[in-house]
Amino acid sequence: MVNLEGKGGMKREGQRSLLEKAIEIILxxxxxxxxxxVFLIIAYMSLEAYPALNLDFLLGWFWDPKKEMFGIFQIIVSTLYVGVGAILITTAIGVPTAIFLAEFCPRNVRNVIKPSIELLVGIPTIVLGFFGLMVVxxxxxxxxxxxxxxxxxxxMILAIMSLPHVISISEDALRAVPNSYKEAALALGATRWQTVKKVLLPYAKTGxxxxxxxxxxxxxxxxxxxxxxxxxPRVAWIPTSILDRAKVLTSTILLDWSYVEIPSMHYHSLFGIGLVLFFIVALIDVTATYMVKRGVIK
Amino acid sequence: MIGAQKEELIIKIILWIVSLISVSSFFVIFLYMFINGSRVISLEFLTTAPNPIFWTGGIFPQIIGSLYLVALCTVIAAPLGILTAIYLSEYAVDNLITKIARFFIVTLAGIPTIVIGLFGLAFLAYRLNLGISLFSAGVALSFLTIPWTITVSEEAMRAVPKEYREAALALGATRWQTTWHIVLKTAAPWIMTGILLGIGKALGETTIPLMCGGSGLETFIPRSLFEPVGSLPVYTFIFATQGNVSSAYDRAFGGSLVLILMFLLISVSSLIIRNRYQKKMRT
Known part of the structure; x- marks a missing residue:
């Protein structure tokens, strides 16, 4: 508010702009x-992981803490195996569900399903794990x-966990397709599915x-x-069948932590695993974010 | 054209079936937890402490502990998140610093919880000597919800029409006055929704409180910030994996159901807030 009361006002003006500056600095x-x-986390993890970080760690074949062998190659492969497999299931179920919700679903059914899926996005994973333990x-x-x-x-458990995300975001992407595109295709005599296949999916692909x-x-x-x-399993291996047990990066940290000696090579290796996991996930996330941005600009 | 119509029909049937599978998978889980959990939940279960020796008892300290954790996490994450969002949406021009900040926010949002847990344990609990405590776990949990709060708050503030700001500025309001009285006030319900969803996230998180909060079997409520704290997810995890007797599994069911109900309560109330204000904005 501009103050027009002379000197006192001028003083308050000065204070006000000082306050504004202070606020900007706080912000x-x-x-x-x-x-x-992020810096603190990376720096500290690197510091603790440093003694373990070498090629033997990243490309080493055997992980067996009892024999002082800390190679995580097989664990990384298992992680990818478990992760990618789960995501393929999620995609196979989630994307059709998103298409169904966006295009084929009766309105009243959608009004029930869509909010309940949104509710499930953050469902505590411990509940899913427990369900897996007791039922799956x-x-x-x-x-x-x-x-x-x-x-x-x-x-199965990971697919269930990630389903709500994929359904929710994919459906948003499908709905973001301009209506005129859809109407044009339908007016040309395309069936709904043809419209989805030829117009909606190519447009929403990036999302x-x-x-x-x-x-x-x-x-x-x-x-x-x-x-x-x-x-x-205590020793890492690359699972040969889908009924095989496996050891992934996250579970290795969690379970080995309970009996690790501090400090030891084992201890440093666990931080190394944390760092590797961080970089793998960050790479994927940044790629996805970049893709979304580029998609929007296009 | 008959081919196309047939295809359409087949696709429709497939889509119905697949959607039914994906949606019903959740109903099955809920139903399963509800049926098994509701047998366990009683007033006694909710108001007594667990007995870790015989795998019996209740979950009172865990419920309170979870609430403490979530409260501490929100007290840290909400102000930091909102401050950052205000800076990004109202003050900063798009420059190198904001680009870097955004990049780091995305990175922080993607950090796996086990890494945050490991950091919390090794740095906060051991290096800074904060101990395996309510404080360590609360701070580590806030790392999880800060990026979420930032994103939601920024979106909410950006959704405030430009005209509102211009009107305030034209009346001689300073930038902060505009932000405080106009932008924040308009965006408040959406920010609130975001914070509530963040609370839901923090509430269900298991790894972080397991690594830097406590064993989950605590029979007491923490009296200071630097005492270990039990929490519902950790309790459920320990009872489900370490108990191996039917009374332990029963209690894990009870813990799961209480956790689900608390989570749903938070999510539904956030949806209600959002819908209410959406209607208000329209009228």
Whole structure:
């Protein structure tokens, strides 16, 4: 508010602009907080991981803490195996569901399903893991043999976990297609499915792919649900069948932590795993974000 | 054209079936948890402390502990997140610094919880000597919700029409007055919704409180910030994986159901707030 009362007013004006400056500085410092936190995490993790970081760690074949062998190559491959498999299931179920919700679903059915899926986006993963433990694992054990704890169980639980994300974001992407495009196709005599296939999906491709990538990052970084159903053998191996148990990056940190000696090579290696996991997930996330931005500009 | 119509029909049937599978998977889980959990939940279960020796008892300290954790996390994350969002949406021009800040916000949002947990344990709890405590876990949890709060708040503020700001500025309001009285006030319900969803996220998080908060079996409510704290997800995890007796599984069901109900309560109330204000804005 401009003050027109002479000297006193001028003074208050000065104070006010000082206040404005102070606020701007506070805001700026606040905005730096994320940068500081990320730096702190990376710096500290690197510091602790440093003694373990070498090629033997990244490309080493064997992980066996009892024999002082800390190679995580097989764990990385297992992580990708579990993560990508789960995401393929999610995509196979989630994208058709998104298409259904966006195009084929009766309005009143959609009004029930859409909000409930949005509610499920943040569902505590411990609940899913527990469900896997009590239902999925016995089911696999009884019907397919093996231990029950397996890559397959991991796929199922992780797929369920990431479904709401993929459905929700993909549906938004499909709905973002301008109506005129859709109407033009329909007016040309295309059926609904032809419209979806030739117009909607190509247009929404980037958004859907980004949602799938983001889900992949989340799935590979997920700890609780995976640890409960995946089996976690003490020695790492690349699972040969989907009924095999597996050891992934997250579960290795969580479970090995309970008996690690501080400090030891094992301890440093766990931080190394954390760092590797961080970079894998960050790479996926940044790619997805970049894709979305480019898609929007296009 | 008959081919196309047939294709359409087949696709429609497939889509119905696939959607039914994906949606019903959640209903199955909810139903399963509800049926098994509701047998366990009683007044006694909700108001007594667990007995970790016989895997019996209730979850009172865990409920309170979870609420403490979430409260501490929100007290840290909400102001920081909103400050950052104000800076990004109202003050900063698009320059190198904001680009870097945004990049780091995306990165922070993507950090796996196990990494945050490991950092919280090794740095906050051991290096800074804060101990395995309510404080360490609350701070680590806030790392999880800060980026979320920023994104939601920024979106909310950007949705405020430009005319509002211009009108305020034209009346001689300073930038901060405009932000405080106009932008924040208009965006408040949406920011509130975002913070509530962040609370839901923090509430269900297991790894971080497990690594830097406590064992989940605590029989007491923390009296200071630097005491270990039990929380519902950790309790459920420990009872589900370590108990191996039916009373432990029962209690894990009870814990899951209480957790789900708390989570749904938060999510539904955030939806209600949003819808209410959306209607208000329209009229």
């Amino acid at each position: 700026f410092v606040g905005a730096l907080s994320s940068i500081i936190i 694992i016995p089911f696999i054990r009884d019907n397919f043999g093996g231990w029950g704890t397996s890559v397959l169980a991991g796929w 859907i792919l980004a949602s799938v990538l983001l889900a992949l990052g989340r799935v590979m970084g997920e700890t609780m649900a995976v640890t409960m159903v995946i089996g976690n």
